[in-house]
Amino acid sequence: MxxxxxxxxxxxxxxxxxxxxxxxxxxxxxxxxxxxxxxxxxxxxxxxxxxxxxxxxxxxxxxxxxxxxxxxxxxxxxxxxVVRIISANPFDGEFESHKEMHVLFLKDEMPLDKQQQLIEAATPPERFAIVGREIYCHLPMGVADSLLGKSYIEKKLKLAVTARNWRTVQKLVEL
The missing domain is CATH 3.30.70.1280 (SP0830-like domains)
Known part of the structure; x- marks a missing residue:
């Protein structure tokens, strides 16, 4: 099963x-x-x-x-x-700690116009990559001051997501 x-x-x-x-x-x-x-x-x-x-x-x-x-x-x-999500991380090897890396899970793929809005709104050094129904978030400065921490995706883009840090994503495959 x-x-x-x-x-x-x-x-x-x-x-x-x-x-x-x-x-x-x-x-x-x-x-x-x-x-x-x-x-x-x-x-x-x-x-x-x-x-x-x-x-x-x-x-x-x-x-x-x-x-x-x-x-x-x-x-x-x-x-x-989950295995695919882990292997497809576009920021693999580019973060120092699991605390810098998050994945947002959506129910459906993100519309192209909202993808563009998110990418354009990112403030360096934060980076986002959208792959299928996931948004990979590299947040070297932490969550609090990022678009994720400011609820930009849910409030401005009006998308329901749930976020997990990289350590949790890696543990999901073991569940």
Missing amino acids: PRFVALLRGINVGGNTMLKMSDLKPCLERAGLDNVVTYINSGNIGFDSDRSESDLIGVAEAAIATEFERQVPVMIRSRSD
Whole structure:
């Protein structure tokens, strides 16, 4: 059976939308996901399923809404997607720490006009590269002063994303 990861947006960050992983795991198991495991407390869940990605998004979002009475956007990637994401990093070898490197996960590919807006808005030394449904972010000065930290992508470009630092992205393949 194929292996997937679910990436929940905006949970357990800054005291907002608190969901315990120990509660989320059985919730998703009851929704029909197999071999559910979690990684850290920020909404990273590995599981097995023979359903399609779009079905899995619906299942996970509905289960969370029903059980926790919260609307939480969920991005799904297959294990092979995560392997591809790691190997396709356009900034590989160009960052000193996992803290400088982030990946933003989108549900759908980013429209070309919004890609151009993001690239043009970047302030050196921050760099962005859009590959499929991911945005690779090299942020040598950290997140706080970057477009990511200023919520530019969600507020200005109006795109729902969920971000993971490079260490977490690398751990996702193990889930």
